[in-house]
Amino acid sequence: MDELRVGFIGTGRISDLHAIEYLANKRARITAVCDANLEIAQARGAAWGVPPDRIFASYHDLLALSEVDLVEILLPHHLHYQATLDAAQAGKHISLQKPMALSVAEADAMIAAAKDAGVIFKVFENFIFYPPVQRAKALIEAGEIGDPLTIRIKSNAASSPNEWQVPHSALAWRFNQQECGGGPLVFDDGHHKFSLAWHFMGLADEVHAWIGETEIAPGFIIDSPAIVSWKFPGNRYGSLEVVRSSDMILDTAHYAQDDRIEITGTKGVIWITRGHGKMMDVPPVVMYRDQRTFTYSDMPVGWEHSFINSTRHFIDAFFKGEPPSLTAWEGREILRFALAAQESARGGHAVSLRNEGGER
Ligand SMILES: NC(=O)c1ccc[n+]([C@@H]2O[C@H](COP(=O)([O-])OP(=O)(O)OC[C@H]3O[C@@H](n4cnc5c(N)ncnc54)[C@H](O)[C@@H]3O)[C@@H](O)[C@H]2O)c1
Structure with missing residues (x-):
């Protein structure tokens, strides 16, 4: 694989800053987007060059696409757990915004699901x-x-x-x-x-x-x-x-x-x-x-550079086969501290x- 094909699950406020590096990096492409608010998904999808037939209201439609290798999950926190389990079951690599879940028990189940599915699972920290x-x-x-x-x-x-x-x-x-x-x-x-x-x-x-x-x-x-x-x-x-x-x-x-x-x-x-x-x-x-x-x-010093660098680090780590930062385990430990x-x-x-x- 020489290009990482990315699907965005949730195209709300923060998705703009996530998109910057994926749009600029030659080794990645945003191939699909979804948001329960279809208008937002359509506006962002159009701005990012996503074909209209790959813009959805339900993330299950996005997960069914073979041309998505990785999902960026940018949802309200209470939805992180189920979306991660569903993405793992669909065989997608996962980059999940923080905090990864609402409890350590959920985090452990998510880590186990990703491991069972053999997919990369990172917690996005910028x-x-x-x-x-x-x-x-x-x-x-x-x-x-x-x-x-x-x-x-x-x-x-x-x-x-x-x-x-x-x-x-x-x-x-x-x-x-x-x-x-x-x-x-x-x-x-x-x-x-x-x-x-x-x-x-x-x-x-x-x-x-x-x-x-x-x-x-x-x-x-x-x-x-x-x-x-x-x-x-x-x-x-x-x-x-x-x-x-x-x-x-x-x-x-x-x-x-x-x-x-x-x-x-x-x-x-x-x-x-x-x-x-x-x-x-x-x-x-x-x-x-x-x-x-x-x-x-x-x-x-622009704050957007924290997102650009975090995403660039992840794309590099992905192609080198190295662990991303944060690993899901590190995200879990920070969640444990926050709780x-x-x-x-x-x-x-x-x-x-x-x-x-x-x-x-
Ligand atoms: N790293 C940072 O500095 C930073 C900053 C802001 C937000 N965040 C994180 O990013 C995530 C998203 O935050 P946001 O500010 O973009 O929130 P937001 O509310 O603007 O966006 C969330 C989007 O999810 C959509 N959504 C809700 N339920 C859905 C579903 N079932 N399927 C598909 N889409 C659904 C909503 O319509 C909305 O557009 C959160 O985890 C938040 O903590 C991180």
């Missing part, structure tokens, strides 16, 4: 492919700040006159616990922040969370302010603070949110100063070491993540 994150990771791997001891992640949510348009339908399921699996900031978006912590520091073994609630519109409760703190093996620690400011205006081309990361090592500190917003007018990566401050600006944080906040106590395994 934040670890954001160019400033990649630069910080390279600096740390080169030993520039010594051994990392702590990671501190801060996420600001606000509003913005220039944020991209998110349809009401894409918000409605995110504020429904049964469909989203948790709150939009700490569970849904938090998955990315927990992936970053894993990427830099490995898996945590204990978590303690306080997750506040704020009503931002009648019936819309957001999980903010919140603090999640955790412990890695070997006397190392991490934290995530999430806060939505009702009257703050952000500059952004995507969601009205921005993130910062600070990693402290035995020799120095690295800051990643931005995410998808543009809060601070400073270089995207800053490092302090040996009485000197180093800055790094020679990289793209433990929810449990901690509900119970008001730390939750241990040790001594739980499963089949890799």
